[in-house]
Amino acid sequence: MMKKLFLLLVLVVATVGAQNANTIFSEANALYKNGEYQKAIDLYEQVVASKEISSELFYNLGNSYYKLNKVGPSIYNYEKALQLDPLNEDALNNLIFAKRLALDRIEELPKSALQKFNINYLSKLSYNQWAVITVLFSFIGAILFLLYYFTQTPARKRLFFTTSIFSFILLIISLAITYHQYNKVMNTVEAIVFVPEISVKNEPTKNAEEAFIIHEGTKVAVLDEVDDWKKIRLADGKIGWLKSGDIKVLNIF
Structure with a gap:
């Protein structure tokens, strides 16, 4: 009984915390629209401290710092937004503008074809998103194999067998990509x-x-x-x- 009450209390606290974070986020957005960027930053940082984070939160925080010409914090928060959502095009575009404010112009070392492919394509999705794709391929492969097993028509059996094998190959590939992307994130500081x-x-x-x-x-x-x-x-x-x-x-x- 006590365990259930504790879990219920945790759920209530978490729900109230999320609602409070959403309220503060909305207030910060209103301050940003009114040009009160420092006040907006103070509220956005409160949301970050509450751990109710999102790509949109860091994007808005980056915009606020950018308006105040604070180069380091603006770049940092755009990078954080892209960590949570690599497909956030607004954050990516604004990051390019923010980097133009930085004084250093550092030329990157040449990359191999495999590194370029990873950056241009594979890294566009986070390891969590690749994990979802992996699970999806596992379900598809399992369903196709069951259809192959229970189907009596030879032509359909060949079709389901071929497509199930193809799905499992894609499953292995996506699993390898997920593992690679996870290791890259965990080992890169x-x-x-x-x-x-x-x-x-x-x-x-x-x-x-x-x-x-x-x-x-x-x-x-x-x-x-x-x-x-x-x-x-x-x-x-x-x-x-x-x-x-x-x-x-x-x-x-």
């Missing part, structure tokens, strides 16, 4: 620079020799961490160390 200018060091010490300089809004890959230092890599392959507080990690919720 990226961050956005949040300070106007950083002197990146060769070693994780204050007095180490300067390796290069980067500016607010630059996206980096985080490779390692030592105390309050993070080892980062740029898109052009440069590697160095900077203070953890100078960047904000694009963590997965």
Whole structure:
């Protein structure tokens, strides 16, 4: 009995929390439309803190920061919106505009044909979306196999057998893509620079020799961490160390 009451209480709290987050989100949208961008940001950040997140929330938050010419936070939130929904074209387009405000122009290393295919096609869907496709192919394959098993007509049996085999092949492919995309997300840690200018060091010490300089809004890959230092890599392959507080990690919720 106590367990049921506890579960009911959790459900009620979660429902009230979601309704409250939706109310705050609507109020923030109204403030944004009235040009009160900082007030809108304060409310959007409250929703983020409540964990009632969505791609639209980060997109609107990115727009608010962009209106205030805050390069790092705007890029960060557009990136967050795309993490949750890689097909969010509005966030992708606005991210391009926001990146133009950043000072650094970093040329990416050449990519192989397989890497380009992954970026241009496979990565357009998140690993969760690929998982849904995998489950869908498993259902289709199972239904087609049952139809093959129970059908008596030779022509139909051949048809159902062929299509079921094809579905299971697609199932294996989509499962492999899901696994690859999941590992990529889990093993790739990226961050956005949040300070106007950083002197990146060769070693994780204050007095180490300067390796290069980067500016607010630059996206980096985080490779390692030592105390309050993070080892980062740029898109052009440069590697160095900077203070953890100078960047904000694009963590997965």
